[in-house]
Amino acid sequence: MMNHFLEIRDWIFSNPKKFLIGLALGLLVLSFIFGDYGLIKRVSMELEHRQLEERLAEEQQKIAEQKAMIDHAGSPDSVEKVARERYNFHKEDETVFIIKDE
Incomplete structure (x- = not known):
């Protein structure tokens, strides 16, 4: 030796x-x-970047859906639908049947 x-x-x-x-x-x-700018660090940063890009796309999709819901919420048809479904409102000449699940 x-x-x-x-x-x-x-x-x-x-x-x-x-x-x-x-x-x-x-x-x-x-x-x-x-090293700090080495191959292993680069690969891990690329993986994190891809994950963040996917998350960004998902969040942008949610924002678009919520904007569409907000735009639709102000229309008279949607206001009437919510009033009928949630609060059981009805027109004077209508009869409302409420079915409760047991």
Whole structure:
């Protein structure tokens, strides 16, 4: 085991430029993969971006539906419908039958 370390040390001392270049390239590759702007961070940010885009589309759909409901709520037909269904209003010449579920 100690002999192996001595061989590595001898190789480093005999080829210091190769060792430094290899070390620099290794650190560069590691920073590309694991750094703040690395590959792993980029993939996780892309996934989060897609999820947020989907959520944004859903919320915009809800807003459009609610705007349509608000626009429709002011019409006389919808006011009459709500008055008849919720509050059991009726015209003078009509008979109302209320059916209750048991």
